[in-house]
Amino acid sequence: MTITQSKIRRDARPWASSGPVVTLISFAGFVAVWFLAAYIADSKLLPGPVEVVEFTIDEAVNGPLLSELGITLWRVAAAFVIAMAIGSVIGIAMGESVVLNRWLDSWLIVLLNLPALVIIILAYVWFGLTEAAAIGAVALNKIPNVIVTLREGARSLDPGLDEMARAYRMPAMERLKHVILPQLQPYIAAASRTGLSLIWKIVLVVELLGRSNGVGFQLHLNFQLFNVTAILGYTIAFVAVMLAIEFFLVQPFERYTTRWRNRPV
């Protein structure tokens, strides 16, 4: 009886809520609006989608797009790994220890509210226009966010499971792997999600201010030339890569780590 009921409900589900169809129509709508706006504006400052995609392909085949993209991605990856590693360790420690939290909390609030631009400028001024200063500045912008998220995660750890692990004398590494990290998974996922988007935005600023390559540098160059087609072209290429990372790396990983739930993500 219940089986038939749920079957009916699934069949009756309106097309407006079924996944891929909605995504496709919504995307097509966006392109249409863009196309129309470009057609009405009829200006060099708002090129249409066809023109931009043509530029992107041409720049990828004949221009530096791929290598610039690669350099920027490397910076994103490096800053991401550093921020996640340092932020997770400090965040978990602050969540577990009330004393440590009291000591570091005000530092954290300062760092959270320090504008990204200030950190970038100071890093360049103090450490020179180097790769390390660039990546370090980006990581430092992201670290407080990771700390706040993971601290919340550490505070919500189940004391019952912790007691179980201690009663059974589980070694520290085993406890981390089987008891603590699985509980922190949603928090790590949240920090990674917001982390990737925040980091790639800041990486472009860092490149714009003090690097001679990367997507940010190209945007800077084309801004001076008022070449909006190139700016949009680079943006599209980068967004495409980030979407690919989301769909082919982040989401499958999340499905894998939540497979034990009745309704995996």
Place this chain on the structure above:
Amino acid sequence: MNVTRPVGETGRFEIDIAEKTYTGANGVPVPVIRDFRLQIKPESMTVLMGPSGCGKTTFLRILAGLDHNFDGSIEMPEETRIGFMFQEPRLLPWRKVRRNIELVADEAFTEEDLLILADALNIADKLDVYPGELSLGLARRAALARAFATRPNLLLLDEPFVSLDEPTADRLRRLLLEVWEARPTTAVLVTHNPREAVMLADELVLLSPRPTHVLETVPVDVPQNERTPAMIEEIYSDLLKRYPENFAA
């Protein structure tokens, strides 16, 4: 300060807790345990019974080494391996039942041992599912399997059959006895249920209300597997007469 003194391979457990207090929400210390002295016989089932909220769980936590903040001493064999069955199953929901057991199992515990144990507890077909798919009764069995897989020399059971329907609880009690008799282990079980206490205990320890201490230790001499329901009723009504406060259901 407390001392937890290992006393070699004698298997003796001697507990002497002078005082254990909690700091209440209003900052006033509340004594939970006072002058609690108990000797646990090796390889026997000691059942603690007392009014609810009398500090039984606190006592088990101290015995398990989870709480060192008390005055007194506990003597126990060196390298005591503990199997703990909590009120809730406390399985890791993100690990399959098999992994939950293997993660804490004794080093010499083989796949074959696992299958024998799972078979005895009727969960052989549940080893490869996640705990979220199990009913409470089945999850309790998995938790029991985990406790035995450590090959404990001290098995602690904190109201392990609470909030199960009576037939399920009864089946589980029999399974517990079966597995326990196959490998006699020093066990301490805490319960509210007087019939359960009479059914399982070698020694019944009656506790006072908070701050709790031992009122009386009552040995039950008939082996568990020879206790018929009629005999259990008889022992129970006899105890009810002698200790009305502790046995009024």
